[in-house]
Amino acid sequence: MIELPSQTIFYTIEKAIKEYRRFAQRNLNKTIDKITIDQALLLIFLNKHPEFSQKELGELMFKDNASVTRMIELMTKRDYLERFVDKEDRKKYNLNITAKGKKILTDLNNIILTNRESALIGITKQEITQLNNTLNKIINNCNTK
Amino acid sequence: MIELPSQTIFYTIEKAIKEYRRFAQRNLNKTIDKITIDQALLLIFLNKHPEFSQKELGELMFKDNASVTRMIELMTKRDYLERFVDKEDRKKYNLNITAKGKKILTDLNNIILTNRESALIGITKQEITQLNNTLNKIINNCNTK
DNA sequence: CAAAAATATTTGATATATCAATTAAATGAA
DNA sequence: TTCATTTAATTGATATATCAAATATTTTTG
Numbered sequence: 001m002i003e004l005p006s007q008t009i010f011y012t013i014e015k016a017i018k019e020y021r022r023f024a025q026r027n028l029n030k031t032i033d034k035i036t037i038d039q040a041l042l043l044i045f046l047n048k049h050p051e052f053s054q055k056e057l058g059e060l061m062f063k064d065n066a067s068v069t070r071m072i073e074l075m076t077k078r079d080y081l082e083r084f085v086d087k088e089d090r091k092k093y094n095l096n097i098t099a100k101g102k103k104i105l106t107d108l109n110n111i112i113l114t115n116r117e118s119a120l121i122g123i124t125k126q127e128i129t130q131l132n133n134t135l136n137k138i139i140n141n142c143n144t145k
Numbered sequence: 146m147i148e149l150p151s152q153t154i155f156y157t158i159e160k161a162i163k164e165y166r167r168f169a170q171r172n173l174n175k176t177i178d179k180i181t182i183d184q185a186l187l188l189i190f191l192n193k194h195p196e197f198s199q200k201e202l203g204e205l206m207f208k209d210n211a212s213v214t215r216m217i218e219l220m221t222k223r224d225y226l227e228r229f230v231d232k233e234d235r236k237k238y239n240l241n242i243t244a245k246g247k248k249i250l251t252d253l254n255n256i257i258l259t260n261r262e263s264a265l266i267g268i269t270k271q272e273i274t275q276l277n278n279t280l281n282k283i284i285n286n287c288n289t290k
Numbered sequence: 291c292a293a294a295a296a297t298a299t300t301t302g303a304t305a306t307a308t309c310a311a312t313t314a315a316a317t318g319a320a
Numbered sequence: 321t322t323c324a325t326t327t328a329a330t331t332g333a334t335a336t337a338t339c340a341a342a343t344a345t346t347t348t349t350g
Binding site: 036038063064066067070071074089090091092 | 307
């Protein structure tokens with residue numbers, strides 16, 4: 001008989017990221033109204049790379065085009081973003097962060113910084129490097145076969 | 146300025162589990178028709194613990210009651226499961242794996258075993274222990290604050 | 291025991307995930 | 321230059337995630 005899923009390392013990986021997401025979302029809710037972790041991440045990425053297309057944002061965030069389309073639709077309706085057709089390539093859109101979106105971004109910085117630090121308390125730099133290495137091995141194994 | 150999300154360890158954790166899930170789902174699709182990873186996991190858990198309630202299954206699989214209800218509804222419609230009201234506590238259901246579900250379980254064993262092994266190629270036992278320890282620190286950090 | 295609290299599940303609303311098909315625009319090759 | 325291919329985004333269908341409210345059934349407690 002194979003091991004129960006809950007006995008495997010994949011289970012722990014999944015649990016870790018889900019706990020972190022829940023934790024991060026709870027902390028977000030305390031300060032910012034009506035924003036999901038993923039919407040926040042999208043704002044951060046877009047702020048750093050204003051030229052990114054929806055497709056590129058999706059790749060960064062592990063989402064397919066359809067999910068990104070619907071996220072951006074919603075964020076536009078909520079007035080965090082505006083969209084304009086790209087002059088160079090009219091298949092694409094340019095995305096702009098609105099004033100309301102910018103405001104959220106400034107609030108986000110502290111919250112996210114605190115989230116990350118709190119989640120990593122008691123973990124050494126070396127441990128994180130090791131974690132990163134091992135996870136990357138798994139990522140490669142899953143991609144090449 | 147804070148680090149981009151894609152620079153953090155949380156990003157790598159998320160990427161690892163998503164790649165593994167995609168990988169596992171692809172391999173599942175090769176052999177078994179119309180079953181998701183989560184449905185497969187539910188079958189495995191239920192097979193090992195036939196007495197578990199929907200609530201308990203949800204806790205094991207990081208899902209809330211509503212998600213479990215809908216999963217089980219679907220799996221019942223697809224004839225992988227049957228439900229009966231529990232005689233002892235009529236709030237609960239007893240879940241039974243059908244013959245069709247049992248058949249899938251036997252196919253699952255090999256696939257899942259191979260998935261797990263392939264994803265962990267080149268990773269030592271000691272690395273996995275370390276991975277497990279570090280992830281559990283993150284899990285605890287997120288739960289206690 | 292009766293009323294209140296707790297428990298297991300369901301339902302509704304809304305967001306996201308995934309896949310397949312579609313649309314519109316840009317690019318490439320004959 | 322035109323037709324086929326590729327690309328970016330959308331849409332539809334279905335499944336799942338999450339939260340809040342509702343339902344039905346215990347359990348507790350005064």
